[in-house]
Amino acid sequence: MNTKNNIKAVFLDLYGTVFIENQWLPGAKETVDWLLKNELQIRFITNTTLKNRKMLSEIFSHIGIQVPSESFFIPARAARNWFIENPPKTGILPLVHSSQIEDLGDIPLVYNESADFVLVGDMGDEWNIDIMNKGLRTLAAGAALTALQQNPYWLAADGIRLDTGSFVAALEYGAGIKCQYVFGKPNELFFKMALADTGITPEHTIMVGDDYQSDIIGASRCGIKGVLLKSGKYDYTKFPEKAFAVINGIGALPSWIENQ
Numbered sequence: 001m002n003t004k005n006n007i008k009a010v011f012l013d014l015y016g017t018v019f020i021e022n023q024w025l026p027g028a029k030e031t032v033d034w035l036l037k038n039e040l041q042i043r044f045i046t047n048t049t050l051k052n053r054k055m056l057s058e059i060f061s062h063i064g065i066q067v068p069s070e071s072f073f074i075p076a077r078a079a080r081n082w083f084i085e086n087p088p089k090t091g092i093l094p095l096v097h098s099s100q101i102e103d104l105g106d107i108p109l110v111y112n113e114s115a116d117f118v119l120v121g122d123m124g125d126e127w128n129i130d131i132m133n134k135g136l137r138t139l140a141a142g143a144a145l146t147a148l149q150q151n152p153y154w155l156a157a158d159g160i161r162l163d164t165g166s167f168v169a170a171l172e173y174g175a176g177i178k179c180q181y182v183f184g185k186p187n188e189l190f191f192k193m194a195l196a197d198t199g200i201t202p203e204h205t206i207m208v209g210d211d212y213q214s215d216i217i218g219a220s221r222c223g224i225k226g227v228l229l230k231s232g233k234y235d236y237t238k239f240p241e242k243a244f245a246v247i248n249g250i251g252a253l254p255s256w257i258e259n260q
Helices: 028-037 053-061 075-085 098-104 129-140 164-175 188-198 212-220 250-258
Strands: 009-013 041-045 092-095 117-120 144-147 153-156 159-162 205-209 225-229 245-247
Touching: 009 028, 009 188, 009 212, 028 250, 041 188, 053 098, 075 098, 075 188, 092 098, 092 129, 117 129, 117 164, 129 164, 144 164, 188 205, 188 212, 205 212, 205 250, 212 225, 225 250, 245 250
Parallel strands: 009 041, 009 205, 092 117, 117 144, 205 225, 225 245
Antiparallel strands: 153 159
C-alpha cells in the first residue's frame, strides 16, 4: 500500500467493531481482507481474558480469513511483554483462565504464596474460593496486585457475568491495597505495549473501535488517532469531540484510509 497518508499501523477492536456475538458486521470480512492484503501492520485488539490469540485466530479461519495469532493483541500479551521488561524477583501468581497461560509465555509463573506479583484475569468457570484466598494471602505477604483488565462485568449468552474488575475489587478490599498495574484497555500501558509490538510510532497509527471510552480515549492519550465507528457501543448522545474521525462502520474503513 502507498503510505503517503502516513498510516502504517491499524489497531482494530473486535467486539462491536468486527462482530457482535457470533454475527459479523456488514463489510467486516471485506475490510479485514483489504487490511491484510495491504502493507500495514495490523493488530486486532480486545480485552478478552477468556480467549487466547490462537482461539481468536480460529474465529477468523471459520469464515475463511487466515490471520496469524501474532496479529492479535490481548491483555495477557501486554502483561507478558511488560514483565519481560520489568522482571519480578520471585515470580507471578496467575489468577487467570487456563487459556491465557500460553500467551503469558516465558515469564516466571509461580503457584505459591512466595510470588511478588498477583496477576488477575477472568477465570470464568475455573474460579473458586480457594484460588481467591491464595491470591489474598499472597497479597497480604507483600505481593503487588496487577490485572489483565478491570471491566466490572461482561455480557454472555445467558446474561451479564462478573468480569475481572469485580474480582480485583474483592482482592483490593480484602487485602486493603490498590491494584498497581492494569494491562488492558483503556489504559495507556496497553496501547504502549501494542505500539512496541508493531514497532510503529503513534503518529503513524490509528485505533479503530466502537467504544469512545475504551478505544478512542485510551489510544489518544498515547498520541494515536482514534477512528470511532457508528456500531456496537457507539452513542450519538455523547458526541466524541476528541475522536480524529467518525465513520459509519467497519465497511467504510478502507475508503477512509485511502482518502487520508
